[in-house]
Amino acid sequence: MRIEIRGHVGVGRPASGVALVARDNFSARYDLDRIRGVFSRPAHALHGQSYVGRVLVLHTAKGGVATSWMLREMRSRDMAPAALLLNTANPIMAQGAAFADLALMDRFDVDIVDAIRTGDRVSVDPTAGLVVVERD
């Protein structure tokens, strides 16, 4: 099964990977153990799970400004997600993704957390504002 989802034009280079999805929010500073590459905030829906190389699908950008530096730093160690899809991003996520050249999109024609399931294969083209989901 192949699903095409339209969103607002995002930032970063095209990317693809296996989806990791939760109806929760995202901040690199608040939620992640960036050394081990896992969600470390106990209250987070993805606590303990690895995000490295995954297309992360979450609801809203949260937290402070540090994510702007952190995405590039994570990428430099090959410990970053492949792409980030949010129902609602914020300036910090956009600035961090632009600095890291990491694919980021938001404002889709569907609720992105409902539309994508963990394990789906997802391709993200931020310039075209297009997400393609493939599911067995």
Add this chain to the structure above:
Amino acid sequence: MRLNEIEQAMLAGELGAPRQQAIEQQMAVGRMFDAPDFVEVSHVHVMGDTESLGEAGVAWLEQLATAPREQRRVRVPTVTDPRGIDQCAFRRLKQPESMAALELRAAAALRELGVLMTDTCINYQTVLPPVRGEHLAYGDTGSTIYANSVCGARSNFEGGPAALAAGLTGRVPRYGCHLDAGRRGTHLFEVRERPRNLTEWGALGAVIGRAAGSYWTVPVITGIDGSPTSDELKHFGAAMASWGSVPLFHMVGVTPEAPDLASVLDGPAPAATTVGLADIEALYAAFGRHEEKVDVVVFAAPQLSLVELQQLAELLRERRVHEGTALLVATSPELKAACDRMGITETIEASGAVLLQGVCFYQMYARELGVANGWTRLLSNSAKLVNIISGYGYEPVLAPMEVCVEAAVAGRMA
């Protein structure tokens, strides 16, 4: 995006590679948020602690610093947020030399770019208070929400690389809080009981931020009679920004853009959410208590004002922090010098507490700090800090300053 002559020159690389890279990055963000053009900013606040930068970020700054002087210097005054290491105190905190060395490299590179190393998140209290209508590029959620809301200035959250880009170009993409439309109220909160101390102000901000939900919401708050103090609004805003990623609120009858409800709302008022002491109590309860032992008590996030430092010193006067508990306090370098001069440092440190300068707890390698010192059970009066710090391996508890001090002395909460 529409570009004027100088912006086109920057984009073409005529003003050097650093400004070209900066404006390219800003345009990518501007396109994502449908910015029609750029707006000039009068000053910049940049976050660049090495725990966030990492080796990759520091190397990037050092590369930027090798550009010719006329190409690399910021175009508008640019000041810094707290750093990861207090060079006067890191050995006492068992932080390694390697972290201190990385921090010195970052600071040296930033200075080469013309950045003023103020190392503070309360620059709006201590360096250059924003003016109503002034466009800024502020790089700390707490400083941004204060500038927008309390001062009536205009800034989006500008993360480290974005704030630095703003310094290099002297402008930011015009969207969000820079636009009149982005400053209209979206949610209404009616405060039933006025908070009684700084922690309650922070907790109230947390409750409203959590309910507001995203960067693009603007809470409007009613029910506060008489202006809160600068420190009260500091804790209120910092917690709201931390819990909700909210950059702006209006407090009717208090903040400058909200003399009355009609001034900040379009059309009929949305249904009001009532908030009060019961919500604050519920927030406290969610974090529990440390009745058996407290490892570390932290006063930070935001850095303390001179007034808070004096209050804390009076609570600690002739008291002794328990031998099994650490007490850390963070402020700016300028206020630390003031405390040294006024005898406040002496009173605080005579108790066994450590007064840190130019840092904030969660920005100073909190995970490694906890491991090196055996700290997990943390107590703080900051609703912002307790929100952030559990991801770093701590079990945070929230309590007012007086309760925190008593627990530091007893080694546990009574």
